[in-house]
Amino acid sequence: MMGNLLTWLVFVPLIGAALILTIPRENVNVIRSLAAIVSGSALVLSLIIWGGFDRGVSGMQFETVAPWFDIGFLQINYEIGIDGLSMPLLVLTTIVTTLSIFASFSIVKRVKEFYVWTLVLLTGMLGVFVALDMFLFFLFFELTLIPMFFLIGIWGGKMREYASFKFLIYTGLGSAIMFITFIAMFVKGAEAMNFQETSFSMIRLAEIYANPANPEVLTGALKGGLFLALFVAFAIKLPVFPFHTWLPNAHVEAPTAASMILAGVLLKMGGYGLIRVGFGVLPDQAARFATLIAILGVINIIYGALLALVQTDLKSLVAYSSISHMGIVLLGVASFTTAGMQGAIFQLVSHGFISALLFFMVGAIYERTKTRTISELGGLSKSVPILAGFMLAAAMASVGLPGLSGFVSELLAFIGIFGASADLIPAAYTIGVIGAIGIILTAAYLLWAMQRTTFGPMKEKYVGLPDARPMEYVPMVGLLVLSIAIGVYPHLLSDVINTTVIDIVSKIGG
Amino acid sequence: MTAFDANWSLMTPEIVLAALALLVFTIDFMTGIHGKKPFIGRLSVLSLLVTAVLVVVTNSTSGSIAEVFVVDPFAMVFKLIILIGVAMVILISMNFLDRERNAEVYQGEYYSIMLFAALGAMIMVSSADLITLFIGLEILSISSYVLAGFKKYSRPSTEAAIKYVVLGGTASAFILYGMSFLYGLTGSTSLLEIGQAVPMLFEEYTFVVMMSFLFMLAGFGFKISIVPFHMWAPDVYEGAPTPVTAFLSVVSKLAGFGIILRVFFLGFGGVFQEWAFIIAVIAAITMIAGNFIALTQTNVKRLMAYSGIAQAGYLLVPVATVIGDVGINMIVFYSVAYLMMTLGAFAVITLVTEDTGTSDLSSFAGLYQRAPYLAIAMTVFLVSLAGLPLTAGFIGKAYIFFGAVAGEMLWLAIIMIVTSVISFFYYFGFIKQMFMTDPRPNDKELAVSGSMQTVVTVSLAVTVILGILPGLVLDIFNTFNWMAFF
Numbered sequence: 001m002m003g004n005l006l007t008w009l010v011f012v013p014l015i016g017a018a019l020i021l022t023i024p025r026e027n028v029n030v031i032r033s034l035a036a037i038v039s040g041s042a043l044v045l046s047l048i049i050w051g052g053f054d055r056g057v058s059g060m061q062f063e064t065v066a067p068w069f070d071i072g073f074l075q076i077n078y079e080i081g082i083d084g085l086s087m088p089l090l091v092l093t094t095i096v097t098t099l100s101i102f103a104s105f106s107i108v109k110r111v112k113e114f115y116v117w118t119l120v121l122l123t124g125m126l127g128v129f130v131a132l133d134m135f136l137f138f139l140f141f142e143l144t145l146i147p148m149f150f151l152i153g154i155w156g157g158k159m160r161e162y163a164s165f166k167f168l169i170y171t172g173l174g175s176a177i178m179f180i181t182f183i184a185m186f187v188k189g190a191e192a193m194n195f196q197e198t199s200f201s202m203i204r205l206a207e208i209y210a211n212p213a214n215p216e217v218l219t220g221a222l223k224g225g226l227f228l229a230l231f232v233a234f235a236i237k238l239p240v241f242p243f244h245t246w247l248p249n250a251h252v253e254a255p256t257a258a259s260m261i262l263a264g265v266l267l268k269m270g271g272y273g274l275i276r277v278g279f280g281v282l283p284d285q286a287a288r289f290a291t292l293i294a295i296l297g298v299i300n301i302i303y304g305a306l307l308a309l310v311q312t313d314l315k316s317l318v319a320y321s322s323i324s325h326m327g328i329v330l331l332g333v334a335s336f337t338t339a340g341m342q343g344a345i346f347q348l349v350s351h352g353f354i355s356a357l358l359f360f361m362v363g364a365i366y367e368r369t370k371t372r373t374i375s376e377l378g379g380l381s382k383s384v385p386i387l388a389g390f391m392l393a394a395a396m397a398s399v400g401l402p403g404l405s406g407f408v409s410e411l412l413a414f415i416g417i418f419g420a421s422a423d424l425i426p427a428a429y430t431i432g433v434i435g436a437i438g439i440i441l442t443a444a445y446l447l448w449a450m451q452r453t454t455f456g457p458m459k460e461k462y463v464g465l466p467d468a469r470p471m472e473y474v475p476m477v478g479l480l481v482l483s484i485a486i487g488v489y490p491h492l493l494s495d496v497i498n499t500t501v502i503d504i505v506s507k508i509g510g
Numbered sequence: 511m512t513a514f515d516a517n518w519s520l521m522t523p524e525i526v527l528a529a530l531a532l533l534v535f536t537i538d539f540m541t542g543i544h545g546k547k548p549f550i551g552r553l554s555v556l557s558l559l560v561t562a563v564l565v566v567v568t569n570s571t572s573g574s575i576a577e578v579f580v581v582d583p584f585a586m587v588f589k590l591i592i593l594i595g596v597a598m599v600i601l602i603s604m605n606f607l608d609r610e611r612n613a614e615v616y617q618g619e620y621y622s623i624m625l626f627a628a629l630g631a632m633i634m635v636s637s638a639d640l641i642t643l644f645i646g647l648e649i650l651s652i653s654s655y656v657l658a659g660f661k662k663y664s665r666p667s668t669e670a671a672i673k674y675v676v677l678g679g680t681a682s683a684f685i686l687y688g689m690s691f692l693y694g695l696t697g698s699t700s701l702l703e704i705g706q707a708v709p710m711l712f713e714e715y716t717f718v719v720m721m722s723f724l725f726m727l728a729g730f731g732f733k734i735s736i737v738p739f740h741m742w743a744p745d746v747y748e749g750a751p752t753p754v755t756a757f758l759s760v761v762s763k764l765a766g767f768g769i770i771l772r773v774f775f776l777g778f779g780g781v782f783q784e785w786a787f788i789i790a791v792i793a794a795i796t797m798i799a800g801n802f803i804a805l806t807q808t809n810v811k812r813l814m815a816y817s818g819i820a821q822a823g824y825l826l827v828p829v830a831t832v833i834g835d836v837g838i839n840m841i842v843f844y845s846v847a848y849l850m851m852t853l854g855a856f857a858v859i860t861l862v863t864e865d866t867g868t869s870d871l872s873s874f875a876g877l878y879q880r881a882p883y884l885a886i887a888m889t890v891f892l893v894s895l896a897g898l899p900l901t902a903g904f905i906g907k908a909y910i911f912f913g914a915v916a917g918e919m920l921w922l923a924i925i926m927i928v929t930s931v932i933s934f935f936y937y938f939g940f941i942k943q944m945f946m947t948d949p950r951p952n953d954k955e956l957a958v959s960g961s962m963q964t965v966v967t968v969s970l971a972v973t974v975i976l977g978i979l980p981g982l983v984l985d986i987f988n989t990f991n992w993m994a995f996f
Contacts, residue, residue, distance in 0.1 A: 069981035071909055072836040072988055073916065113945075135908070139899045146898060149938065153946050161942060168934050176927040179908070183915040183923070 005052075006062045006080050009045040009090070010126045013038055017119035025112040032105055035115035039101050039122060043094040053087050055495055058503040060132065060203065068133075074186065074198045079133040081203075084500030085345060086129045088493055089265075089272055092352045093129065095482065096264035097122045099475035103360050104257035106367065106471075107155065114155060121147035121261065128269050134182040134200050134277070141273075142175050144266060148250075148258065155255040163253035170246035174236030178273070181229040185209075185281065188226075192217040206281045210507075227285035230278045231293070237270030238326050240296050241303050251319035256363025259315070260475075263322050264356035268348045271329045275344070275504065279333065283507035287336060290424045294334035294417065294431050300327030301438035309445040314365075314372045317449055318358045321398060324442060325351045331435055332413035336424055336508055340416020341501045342494060343409050349493060350405035350486055354397045357479035361391035364472060365453075368465045374449055379458030386468045388454040390476045395446045397483045400439065405486035410439060516575040523564040523589065524632055530557035531625035538618020547617050551604040551961075554621040558597040558628065565589045572994055577702055578639040583990040587842055588635040588768040591849055595761040596628040598853045598968070601961040602860050603753040620660060627653035627757070631765035638776065640689045640699040643769060647685070647733075651678050654762055658750040670749025677742045681732035688725030691718050692777070701776040709780030716784075723778055723785055727792075730773070733766035734822045735815075737796040747815035752863060755811055756856035759818040764845050767825055771838060774829065776993065782833045789830035794925045796823030801929040804936045810859055810869045813936060814852075817895060820933060821848055827910050827926055831917030838992045840909050843984060847902035847976060851894040854969025857962055858888040865956055874940060876949030881956040885944045887970045894973050896937040897930050902976035 016038030023031055054061055060081035068078045082090065097118065107114055124147065127140030145168055153164035182200075189205050190198040192212035199205055212218055236243040247267075251259050279286045286293075304324025311317040325347065332344030364387055365380065366372050381388040397404035400411075414436060420428040468476065486493055534554055541547060565586055574580040600621060607617055630649025637643040655678060659671025693699055695715055696707040712719050731739040747755045778785060800820030807813035825848070828840040859869075861884065866873035878885040894903030907930065914923035958966075976983065 069905075069979070069984050070988055071912060071984065072839055074912065138908075139904070142904070143899045146893060149941075150945065153942065161946060165935065165938065168938060169931060172931040172934050173928070176931050179911065180915065180920070180923055180927055183912055184920065187916050 004064065005045065005049055006082065006130050007064060009042055009049065009094075010080070010123055010130060012042050012045065013119040013122040013126070016041075017116045017123075020112060020116050020119070023112065025110075028108075028111045031112050031115055032101075035101050035119060036098070038119060039094065039098040042122060042126070043091075043098045046091045046094040049082070050087060050091055050496070053082070053496060055084075056499060058499045059083065063132075068136075074200055076135045076200055077133045078136060079201055079203075080130040080136070081132050082130055084497040085272065085275060085504075087496050088345065088349050089129045089268055089352075090126060092268070092349050093122070093125045093265045095478070096352055096356045097125075097261060099356065099478050100257040100260040100264075100360075102471060102474040103260060103363070104255070107255065107257070109155060113150070117147040117150045118257065118261075121151070125261075125265050125269065129272060132202050134186070134202055134205075137202070137273075137277075138175065138179050138182060141178065141269065142172075144269070145171060145175070148262065148266065151258040152250060152254045155258065156253040158253075159249065160253045163249040166246050167250040170236060170243075174233050174243075177229055177236075178233035181226055181233060182277075184229075185226055188217060188222060202277055202280060209281050223282055223285050224288065227278060227282045227289060230282070231274065231289070234270040234274040234278065235296075237273070238267055238329070239270065239323060240326070240330065241299050241323070244300075244304075244323050247323060248316050248319045251322070251359075252313065252316050256360060256366075259359040259363070260356040263319075263359055264352040267322065267326060268352060271326070271333075271344070271348050275333060275341075279504055279507075283504075286333075287424055287508045290334045290336060290420070291426065293330050294420075294425050294428070297327045297330030297332075297334060298431055298435045298438065300324060300330060301435050302327075302441065305438050305441035305445060309441065309448075311445075312374055314374050314377070314449065314453065315359070315362050317374070317445065318355065318362055321358075321442065321446065322351070322355050324438065325355070325398070327435070327438070328410055328413045331417050331431075332409075334425065335413075335416035335420040335428070336505055337416040337419050338498075338501055338505050339412045339419060341505055342497060343412030343414070343416050345497050345501065346405070346409035346412055346486070346490070346493060350397075350409045350483065353479045353482045353486075354394060354404075354406055357390070357394040357476065357483070358398060360475050360479070361387065361394055364468070365391070369462060374452050377453040377459075378456040379454075379462065381454040382458040383462040383465045384467045387472075390468075390480065392450055392454055393480055394483075395450050397480075397487070399443045399446050403484065403487045405483040408487055408490045517573055518575065519568060520573050520575055520581045521579060522568045523561045524629060524636075526564055527557065527561040527625060527629050527632070530560070531622045531629060533557075534625060535618060535622040538622070541618075548604060550618055550621050551600055551607070554600050554625055555597050557625060558593045558600070561628075562590055562593040562597075565593065574638065577700055578642050579633075579636055580638040581636060582993055584768070584772070584838065584842075584992040585636040587990075588765070588845075589632050591764055591842075591845055592628055592631045592635070592761055595764065595849050595853065596624055596757070598857075598965050599753055599757045599761065600624055601965045602756060602853070602857050603751075604961045605959045606751060606753050606860055606864060620657070623653045623656050624757070627657065627761070631761060631768075634765055635768035635772065637769075638701045638772070640692070640701070640704075643773070644682075644686065644689070647769070648682065650762065650765060651682065651733075654678070654754075654758060657754045657757065658746055660754060661751050664749075666749035667751065668749075670746040673742055673749075674746045677732065681729045681739070683729075684725050684732075685729030688722045688727075688729065691722035691725070695719065695722075701773065704777045705779055708778060712781050712784070719778075719781070720784070723774075724788075726773060727788070730766055730770045731792070734763050734770065734825075735819050736792055736822050736826060737799040737819065740796070740800075740819045743819060744812045744815040747818075748809060748811045748869070752811065752856065752860040752869075755814070756853055756860070759814060759856070760849055760852050763818065763822060764849060767822075767841060767845065770829065771841065772993075775833065775838075779833060786830045786833075789826060790919055790922050793823050793826035793830055794922055796820070796826060797925055797929040798823075801932045804933070807936070808871050810863060810871055810873070813871065814855070814859065817933070817936070818852070820929065821852075821895070823929075824907060824910060824926060827919075827922060828913045831919050831922065832913040835990065835992050837913060839984070839987045840906075840913050842987060843902075843909060843980070844906035846983065847894065847906040847973070850969045850972040850976075851891045851901070851903055854966055854973065855888060855891040855895070857965040857969070858884050858891070861956060861958065861962055866950075866953060871939065871943060872947075872950070874943040875947040876953070877944040877956075879949050880953055881958065884956065884958065884966065887966050888944060889941055890970055890973055892937040892940050894977070896934050900974065900977045902973045902980070904977055905980040 634646030
């Protein structure tokens with residue numbers, strides 16, 4: 001029964017999407033409420049799972065394994081389960097998606113399709129976080145492409161078609177690399193077991209790679225190649241410089257709700273995959289390339305921040321800040337310390353809430369002012385004080401103000417990198433210092449942007465703009481409260497992730 | 511064993527189909543040459559379904575007629591693919607023939623030629639002898655030439671038919687020439703005997719054996735339109751009536767794959783290592799050329815031609831990487847997927863291009879507003895062709911990847927997966943037209959006939975069901991000993 005709970009969680013949105021398909025498209029309000037109910041049920045289910053989650057167990061929980069199909073030389077299973085890494089991401093996914101559905105009640109164009117695609121997307125994302133068979137993982141990973149293509153391509157901005165195709169091709173290539181690597185991992189894994197056993201399960205492959213019957217098959221060069229290929233595959237999604245160029249286009253063109261999901265959840269699939277498959281199956285290689293990952297992390301932080309600094313469009317500023325913040329995830333995981341790994345997972349969750357909130361605020365302001373150009377905004381704190389206030393709060397959370405979730409994750413990640421063993425990352429201290437400078441840049445671009453948009457003299461054309469609608473309070477308050485909750489009481493999250501974090505870190509004896 | 515001792519009942523489906531094809535032909539004469547005759551179309555579909563049932567009943571036990579005409583799971587499954595494929599093509603054609611000016615005059619001809627084409631393809635996949643094989647091939651080919659030129663008064667259609675005849679004749683010549691080498695070497699036309707002799711002869715006569723292989727590859731390669739033998743496809747596909755294009759790109763192509771497998775695995779299986787690399791290179795070139803040229807196409811039928819070339823490249827990958835039953839599993843599974851997704855797509859294409867009178871990609875503009883069900887179904891077919899999840903195409907392609915990586919041809923797998931991503935561009939270009947562009951001002955809601963609805967719904971259902979529960983057929987395939995007919 002407990003295992004079935006996860007299956008229900010993943011497929012409830014898909015069933016909901018099918019239900020919505022049967023409703024005539026004129027019944028806009030019915031469709032909206034149904035979408036909210038379906039996604040809300042997924043949220044409730046994920047919270048039930050959160051409640052039933054055993055904090056003390058390091059392995060998989062809520063597992064279901066059922067044979068799916070047999071391709072002659074390999075049995076592919078429907079294998080799902082969660083641990084401390086996937087648990088918070090599941091809740092993040094349901095929360096952000098539900099709130100984004102509330103945030104998109106203002107959409108009037110082709111409402112039915114919009115919610116069908118959003119719910120299909122929800123199934124895809126949840127599937128990625130629970131799948132333990134690599135075929136299933138790949139299936140869900142690819143499944144997220146199609147709805148996002150439509151969400152950007154139909155409801156996006158002026159360059160929506162270009163952005164949707166760029167998103168499709170880039171992330172499609174990422175999944176292609178991922179799948180080839182998965183199969184190579186399986187083939188070599190089978191060879192390492194002298195073909196006595198074939199498995200496509202991440203869990204079983206991790207054991208095989210740790211204890212092969214025939215270790216000579218798994219040479220350092222092979223494992224190194226596999227890890228780098230996996231890294232590139234997930235780096236495209238995360239995104240990591242230089243594979244990030246799809247992200248600004250996709251974000252800027254996407255409608256608000258899709259941006260929230262894109263930044264809030266979709267990017268996390270990259271970080272999750274890296275930790276789950278890369279670190280899970282090939283921990284020694286992760287350690288071997290720790291320096292590279294840390295350096296790329298710092299480049300991400302600085303590069304994203306510098307580009308954010310020069311953006312004239314508020315939404316692309318937030319998009320580049322996402323790139324910058326994902327650098328912190330890399331920094332944290334590379335450190336191979338408990339604190340660093342905790343920081344990385346904290347950052348995945350915290351950035352999920354904060355970036356969703358930031359994108360929502362930008363969307364809400366754009367809806368009223370019809371512009372996102374920073375220089376054309378100004379004095380919003382006088383014309384729309386509540387919206388401006390929430391935006392300011394989101395920016396503060398993003399900067400990493402103590403008491404908000406961004407602070408905890410950054411602090412932990414930096415504690416991690418400064419504490420990294422010198423064998424692992426020779427210049428950990430220098431890397432940490434440069435990374436910290438990047439964080440100062442974050443403060444610079446966000447505060448500067450806030451100063452130019454919310455403060456200053458009120459522009460005449462913005463007089464009398466309507467402030468937040470009741471429906472808008474749902475995502476705003478929801479996301480901010482969560483950010484504060486994690487910031488004030490990090491135990492809420494660390495309680496769930498700790499056992500798993502210690503397990504991952506212990507794999508390289510750190 | 512003399513011919514009279516042989517178990518002729520193995521041939522029941524073919525004999526029945528030949529009789530029914532002649533019956534359709536005769537009924538056409540007897541009912542006068544003018545007027546609409548939808549019952550002939552229905553009778554043809556019924557004939558094909560009856561034959562399909564007979565295939566399942568009589569071919570469930572393996573056997574052969576003097577090792578010339580063989581019945582094994584391989585032949586059975588390919589025959590079912592052919593029969594179902596032709597039945598669906600006829601259902602698509604019924605709509606087309608009703609609308610086409612003067613077309614009712616030739617309805618009987620059209621249907622009976624389709625049935626004969628199916629008969630040729632069935633004989634082809636059941637033959638283990640070069641002569642029988644060639645006869646089957648020619649019945650299929652000559653019927654196809656006639657069908658390609660079926661719009662008698664249309665210049666593009668006639669041009670397509672002429673091109674197809676000339677080039678197809680050349681391809682047949684290549685096949686015969688390749689066969690003659692084998693006969694010269696082994697003194698036999700039986701694939702079994704050839705298969706036993708070739709490994710022994712290979713050392714001494716490497717050049718002749720390889721020439722024979724290459725000539726046959728060129729000839730069969732023409733049928734399945736792989737690069738560099740693909741040049742005819744876009745022109746013929748564009749000129750031929752759309753349902754015939756569907757026939758060429760699905761039934762004719764898959765039957766061609768059936769025969770390639772039969773000849774290469776049975777006849778040349780012993781020297782697999784010697785030619786696998788050649789096939790791999792051709793598969794790679796086919797996938798690259800097909801997908802890249804498809805990017806530049808704006809005509810739907812030409813686009814589908816290049817897409818079909820690319821798909822042939824995917825299907826060729828297991829031929830090069832996995833010999834034996836698992837390799838056949840992959841090809842047959844993908845063939846079933848290809849049959850459904852391509853015929854489904856062609857049904858929609860026929861409807862849309864006939865309705866708008868142009869086969870430009872823009873004829874799909876705003877299809878979602880004009881016919882939501884068709885647009886959704888078409889999206890599923892395209893997503894399946896592109897190899898994205900919850901469709902049969904996804905599972906089929908993933909299966910082939912497994913084979914390529916496990917068969918130590920990583921480079922080929924990489925080319926396959928990267929070109930698949932390239933194909934997103936043009937498949938999603940269709941989707942963009944349907945969902946993200948407004949319909950052209952004069953286009954109204956699209957009426958869908960019952961037969962079309964059937965084709966689209968069946969294809970859609972199979973594409974999705976096999977995408978979620980591939981075990982339904984894979985479990986059966988896994989029990990098959992594909993080419994065991996002794």
